[in-house]
Amino acid sequence: MSVKNAMTIEFLRSAYGGESMAHMRYLIWGEIARKEGFPNIAKLFEAIAYAEWVHARNHFTVLNGNVADNSVMAGGVFGNKVTAENLIGAIIGEDFEVDQMYPVYLETAKFQGEKDAARSFTYALEAEKIHSKLFSKAQAAAKGGIDLELKAVLVCPVCGHTILNEAPDKCPVCGLAKEKYQKF
Amino acid sequence: MSVKNAMTIEFLRSAYGGESMAHMRYLIWGEIARKEGFPNIAKLFEAIAYAEWVHARNHFTVLNGNVADNSVMAGGVFGNKVTAENLIGAIIGEDFEVDQMYPVYLETAKFQGEKDAARSFTYALEAEKIHSKLFSKAQAAAKGGIDLELKAVLVCPVCGHTILNEAPDKCPVCGLAKEKYQKF
Ligand SMILES: [Fe+2]
Ligand SMILES: [Fe+2]
Ligand SMILES: [Fe+2]
Ligand SMILES: [Fe+2]
Ligand SMILES: [Fe+2]
Ligand SMILES: [Fe+2]
Numbered sequence: 001m002s003v004k005n006a007m008t009i010e011f012l013r014s015a016y017g018g019e020s021m022a023h024m025r026y027l028i029w030g031e032i033a034r035k036e037g038f039p040n041i042a043k044l045f046e047a048i049a050y051a052e053w054v055h056a057r058n059h060f061t062v063l064n065g066n067v068a069d070n071s072v073m074a075g076g077v078f079g080n081k082v083t084a085e086n087l088i089g090a091i092i093g094e095d096f097e098v099d100q101m102y103p104v105y106l107e108t109a110k111f112q113g114e115k116d117a118a119r120s121f122t123y124a125l126e127a128e129k130i131h132s133k134l135f136s137k138a139q140a141a142a143k144g145g146i147d148l149e150l151k152a153v154l155v156c157p158v159c160g161h162t163i164l165n166e167a168p169d170k171c172p173v174c175g176l177a178k179e180k181y182q183k184f
Numbered sequence: 185m186s187v188k189n190a191m192t193i194e195f196l197r198s199a200y201g202g203e204s205m206a207h208m209r210y211l212i213w214g215e216i217a218r219k220e221g222f223p224n225i226a227k228l229f230e231a232i233a234y235a236e237w238v239h240a241r242n243h244f245t246v247l248n249g250n251v252a253d254n255s256v257m258a259g260g261v262f263g264n265k266v267t268a269e270n271l272i273g274a275i276i277g278e279d280f281e282v283d284q285m286y287p288v289y290l291e292t293a294k295f296q297g298e299k300d301a302a303r304s305f306t307y308a309l310e311a312e313k314i315h316s317k318l319f320s321k322a323q324a325a326a327k328g329g330i331d332l333e334l335k336a337v338l339v340c341p342v343c344g345h346t347i348l349n350e351a352p353d354k355c356p357v358c359g360l361a362k363e364k365y366q367k368f
Contacts, residue, residue, distance in 0.1 A: 072259070
C-alpha cells in the first residue's frame, strides 16, 4: 500500500488522529456505561472502539513512508458525563465524519488518484454511517433509563463494518467471510 | 476532577490526542514485531500501549466539561517499517514528550493552579522517561536481530509506571500497591 500526494497524506494522518481519539473515548464511555448499569451499551461502545481501531490501522498502513514525527490536526469530542449525554457526543462525532470529513477526504483521494487511501476512507465512511444509527438507538434507550436490546455486536476486522446480533454471509463493504467477524 | 483555564484545557486535549495516537501505533508496531519473530518486543509495545491508554484516560477524565466537538493539534509519529526502525520512531516520540511537551504542559498547569492537570501530566512525564529507555534497549536488540530479554512487563493502571519482570512493592510515582499492577 502506498500514497504519494501531500494533501491525501495530510488527510490520512488527520483521520488516523480522529479515529485514535474516538477509539479511546469509546472505551472510556464504555466503562461509564457499564458502571451505570447499561452492559449492552457498554458492549456497543467496545465493539465500535474496535471498529475505529480497524480504521486507524488501515489509514496508518497506507501511510507507509519513513518513520518521522508530525503535527496532526484532528477532530475530537470531549466530555465525560452520563451515558445519555456521552452518546450525544458519539453521534456528533460520527455525523461529522459521515456528512463532512470522510466525503471530502474520499473525494480528494479519488481526485488525486490515491486508490489505497480511497479504499481506506470508503471503509471508514460506510462503517460510520452505521455507527451513527446504532448510537442513536442506544441514546433513545439510555435517555429513558433502559439498556439497548442486543445479543451481540459483530465487527469486520478488515473494514470495521458493524452489525447487531449476527454477521452477514459476506461483509457488504469488503466481502470478508461471516466467520471472520469479531464478536463482542 | 476539574480544570478551568483555557490553555491547560488545550494542552490536556493535545496530550489526549498524542497519547491516543501513540496507543494505536504501538499496537500496530507490536503486531509487526510479533510477525518478525520478536515476541518480547511485541509484549513491550503492548504493555506501553496500555500505559498510553492510562495517560489518555487520565487526561480525558480531568477534561470533565460538557460534551462538545473540538479541533485538536497533537504530535504523531508515522511510518510502518521493520521493528528496528519503528523503535526509532517510538524513541523520537517519547523523547519529545520527555524533553519538550510534558515539561511545558506541567509548568503551565502549575502556573495556572490546575492541580488535577498537573497530576495527570506528572504521571505521564514520569512514565515516558522509562518508555524511552525501554524502547532504546529494545532497539539495540532488534537492530542486532535479537529479541529483548524479559519475563514480563508490569504497568501501573493509575499512572502508567512501567517496569520489566516484577512490580515494586508500591508504585514509585503514585503509590499503588504491587498486586494492582497490570501484567503483560
Ligand atoms: Fe472510524
Ligand atoms: Fe465510528
Ligand atoms: Fe468488511
Ligand atoms: Fe503516555
Ligand atoms: Fe510513552
Ligand atoms: Fe502508579
